[in-house]
Amino acid sequence: MSRLSHPLAQVAAALALTVGWVGAVATGANLGTVPTVVVSGVAVLGASFLLAWGAETAEKDVPRAFAIAVLAVLAVAPEYAVDALYAWNAGAGGATTAACADLSASAIEAGQTELARACHDANLAVANMTGANRILIGIGWAGIAVFTVWRAAKTGDSAVTNRGGFLRDAVTLDRDIATEITFLFLATVWAFLVPLGGGIDIIDTLVLVGLYVVYIGIIIRGDVEASEEHVGVPHYFQQWSLPWRPLVVLGLFAYSGVMIFTAVEPFAHGLEEIGLQNGIPEFFMIQWIAPLASESPELIVVVVLVNKARSTAGFNALISSKLNQWTLLIGTLSVVFSLAYGQYGVLPFDSKQAAEIWITAAQSYFALAVLVNFEISVREALAIFVLFISQVIIEFLLIREAIALPVDSEQLLLLYAAVYTVVGTALFVARRRALRRMIGLAADAGRTAIGRDPVHQEFAD
Template sequence: MSRLSHPLVQVAGAVLLTAGWVAAVLTGTDLGTVPTVAVSGVAVLGASFLLAWGAETAEKDVPRAFAIAVLAVLAVAPEYAVDALYAWSAGSGGATTAACAELSAAAIEAGETQLAQACHDANLAVANMTGANRILIGIGWAGIAVFTVYRAAKTRDPAVRNRDGWLADAVTLDRGIATEVAFLFLATLWAFFVPLFGGIDALDTALLVGLYVTYILIIIRGDVEAGEEHVGVPHYFQQWSLPWRPLAVLTLFAYSGAMIFSAVEPFAHGLEQIGINNGIPEFFMIQWIAPLASESPELIVVIVLVNKARSTAGFNALISSKLNQWTLLIGTLSVVFSLAYGQYGVLPFDQKQAAEIWITAAQSYFALAALVNFEISVREALVIFLLFVSQVALEFVIIRDLFAMPVSSYELLLVYTAVYAVVGTALFWVRREALKHMLGLAADAGRTALGREPVHPEFAD
């Protein structure tokens, strides 16, 4: 092993990528918009490598699903922070459902008064949340599937299956993710009902946060698997004895988490400002560009895993992230809003944001139907990607009024929601045995966590 390829040299290199941002923060230097985007973006890249190495090393001592769940929470922590900021502003400004209903859409959009601005921030909280969730599937799930198949020629990834037919090559998924898929399926079904009650309330919090807590309690009771053979930095740290190995993991998690949490918000804000300066509407930037920036650590982590022929772990991370965003992120918005409001309150949103929640739930429903049989083909990934990109592009055309469209932005969302729901339902019907299989595996995982024997031996691998 050459000195430059030594694992500690690689760790030092990743830390060095964060040095510029650390120096800027410690000295309080105002770098300006473009330099801030560059320096904070490089720091996010370095922190993402550290986070991936920490999660892989942790698999030596804790169940892999739990290690990946921790990775997912740390990777999307900035998204929570951005949404919490908007929810807090809405609550502190008194943006109740009744108060916002008395204002015109134009007044809220312009933020004419303190209350109107608070109602606008409530809408932004929902827009940022739905944008992040749709990006995670539309770009994350779809892009990583295609990238995995593409890289398989060099990585010899055993999860990739070459199939006959047009774009039929597929990434097969570990059936161990049945628990994550099942809980995501339940959260997705509930999300369709969220807009019917006029806002995000205590019932949503109790159910969605309860789902995530139950999921964590199940996976933390799992066994530590022998797992895949690691190489490089994770392999080096896994050879360390106790207590040094867990300390190394905690250090990697703590440092990478601090870097991601501190750097992503300026990175995202800088990108927003650059877009606004170039005539792109603020609402569009906050819904799409800011979440894309905040999701970047996780996408980088998954790319690192795929390049190591660990696509199974990569997809586990993506699905785990979608689960915690679709449960914790939505569920905690009402809590943050109520704390800022000074008493219990319901986070309000307008008709447009109700449609945003519906299309996000429908996209999740369709994507789950695509992988309920524990594989996703290049063809399916491209359909997910093209539906996502076409909707965003058409909405941009409508917002900027580039040319006449036969539908409004709200109607466009409903059309895509219907497409996702109809195609997803058809897929679930065709794959109903696969759905039964997946739910049976998840149910058995729950029983095993309670110390009971599985009751579906026919579902065992």
């Protein structure tokens, strides 16, 4: 083994990618917009490799699902920070549902007063959250599925099934992922109800955060699986004895988490500034460009896993990220809002953001209908991507008044939500046996976690 290929040399190379950002933060240097984007973006890349290696190494000592759940939380931590900032500003400015209802949409959009700006920030919190969730599925799930099939020719990934017919090759998922999919399904069903309350309130917090707590309680009690054959850095660290191995994992998690948390916000903010300087509307930047930047660590981590023919772990990470964003992220917004407001309050949003939540829930519903049989074909991945990207492009053109349609942007969202829901329901009906199997597997995981025997043995194989 050459010095350059030694696992520690690879770790040193990843650390080197973060040095520029560490130096910039330590000295407080003002790099300027473009250099900040470059330096922070390179740091995110390096930290993502460290995070992936930490999660893979951790599988030696903890259930893989739990290690991936930790990875997912760290990778999307910047998204939480961005959303929390807008929710805090909304609460600090007194943006209650009653106060915002008394203002016109134009006044809120223009931020004419401090209260109007607070109401605008409340809408931005929802927009950023829904944008991040739709990107994770529309680009993350779809893109990684296609990438996995494409890379299978070189990686020999056993999870990829080659089928005859146009774009019918598929990625097969491990049935152990049934727990994540089931809890995401429950959170998605609840999300359809959120707009009916006129804001995100304590009930949403209790239900969504409660779902995530129960999910973590189940997976943390799972068995440590016979480890997959790792290579490179994870394999090297897994040979270390206790207590050094878990200390390395904690170190990798801590360092990469700090790097990602501190570097992604300036990276996203720099991209926003570049976009605004080129005439892209603020709302569009907050909903799509900032979340795309904040989701980049997660996507990089999954690409690393897929390149190692670990597509199952990669999809586990993506689904776990979607689950914690669709539960913890939504559920904690009202908590942050209330803390800033100084008393209990409901995070308000307008009818446009209600439509954004509905289309986000509907997209999740459709994507889960695709995954309910534990596989996703290239054809299905492209359908998810095309529906996502076409809506974004059409809405952007509507906002810029580049096209004329018989519907406005809000009605467009509702139209797409209806398409997602109808097609998703048709898939669930056609795959009702797969749905029953998925719920049965998740129920057995829950029973096992509390020390009871599984009852759905027919789904074990």
